[in-house]
Amino acid sequence: MAKKDYYESLGISKDASDAEIKRAYRQKAKELHPDRNPENRAKAEEEFKRIAEAYEVLSDTQKRAQYDRYGHAGPSQGFTFGDSDFHRAREAYREFGFGGFDDLFDMFFRQGGRGGGVRQQRVLRGESIEYKLRITLEDAAHGTRMTITVPRMVRCETCSGSGMTPGSSKQSCPTCEGQGQIQYRQQSLLGSFINVRACPDCHGAGEIIEQPCHKCRGSGRAKEKSKISISVPEGVDSGSRLRLKGQGNAGIEGGPSGDLFIVIELIEHPSLVRDGRNIHSKATVSYPEASLGTKIEVETLWGPETLSIPAGTQPGTTFRLKGKGIKNIHRGAGRGDHFVDITVEVPRKLSSKQKKALESYAETL
Numbered sequence: 001m002a003k004k005d006y007y008e009s010l011g012i013s014k015d016a017s018d019a020e021i022k023r024a025y026r027q028k029a030k031e032l033h034p035d036r037n038p039e040n041r042a043k044a045e046e047e048f049k050r051i052a053e054a055y056e057v058l059s060d061t062q063k064r065a066q067y068d069r070y071g072h073a074g075p076s077q078g079f080t081f082g083d084s085d086f087h088r089a090r091e092a093y094r095e096f097g098f099g100g101f102d103d104l105f106d107m108f109f110r111q112g113g114r115g116g117g118v119r120q121q122r123v124l125r126g127e128s129i130e131y132k133l134r135i136t137l138e139d140a141a142h143g144t145r146m147t148i149t150v151p152r153m154v155r156c157e158t159c160s161g162s163g164m165t166p167g168s169s170k171q172s173c174p175t176c177e178g179q180g181q182i183q184y185r186q187q188s189l190l191g192s193f194i195n196v197r198a199c200p201d202c203h204g205a206g207e208i209i210e211q212p213c214h215k216c217r218g219s220g221r222a223k224e225k226s227k228i229s230i231s232v233p234e235g236v237d238s239g240s241r242l243r244l245k246g247q248g249n250a251g252i253e254g255g256p257s258g259d260l261f262i263v264i265e266l267i268e269h270p271s272l273v274r275d276g277r278n279i280h281s282k283a284t285v286s287y288p289e290a291s292l293g294t295k296i297e298v299e300t301l302w303g304p305e306t307l308s309i310p311a312g313t314q315p316g317t318t319f320r321l322k323g324k325g326i327k328n329i330h331r332g333a334g335r336g337d338h339f340v341d342i343t344v345e346v347p348r349k350l351s352s353k354q355k356k357a358l359e360s361y362a363e364t365l
Helices: 006-010 018-032 038-058 061-070 083-095 101-109 137-142 287-292 352-363
Strands: 129-135 144-155 170-172 181-188 191-198 207-209 221-232 241-244 260-266 273-275 278-286 294-300 303-309 318-321 338-345
Touching (some): 006 018, 038 061, 129 221, 137 260, 278 287, 278 294, 294 338, 303 318, 303 338
Parallel strands (some): 129 260, 278 338
Antiparallel strands (some): 144 221, 294 303, 318 338
């Protein structure tokens, strides 16, 4: 397939200046970068590769002159653009540690360093943590409050989270001279550029602690087993996650705390089985009770309930106790139901009197 005209690819005229070529490529590259088009990444890669190739040729005076004269004439032009070149351009912001997409193009188009530097504050949010909580089916139905003990990182009491020995201070980092970042000049397909990275000694803060706290060793936090009161709402189920904002690990050097996620696990009930909002249980009646009818007491999550068994109830019949199930935690609607599956017991042994009575009954059929 014939290659698209380089000028057309960048949307510029053939007499465009170097500045116009650079500006057009920067704009096109921002629009077509594969990481900004995740829904159609393969096509975006091809489009980005095409405009990067156009820029690589038109931004070079000698290559542009050859292209203007010969067009896409292959080896006679004396220039090529391979997959490795495109891959390097596409992955630059990951490989060289830049924080965002715009930094990628600042890196390609600036004619020097980032003068002055921008100090980053070394305030890092604490990690979020999980705690597995096992509760009974009754607690899940009614909701409950309890106190749990969670191992986590808390703000250091000795240094109040600063990471410094009380009375000491911070000093300017000698490695980056307080800038928080180090600059490296590198060569690439698109020319010379400045690679800026966070200072490895101060981690971008621009300052270092003279005397770290002896308890937390400069991190501003220490290990602790914390007692935390929690409220478990009605309707939770195994796998439900409750979020306690700010109850996770404390941040670095006074940073905000992460979150605590409570993961629910239900303890198996000896006689009740949960199915979403509904509860299932079994009840056994004798043959005479099933034939003549009776009343039985059923255990539910909300206390004992009397269930009427009508005469002639067959084995496998299911009865419903409306509203005796569990609330839907997400919808907040009413409770589900409790279903009772009836089993008719057949005696394994009969006394002679019982046997004669049953034989008499059989003769009447």
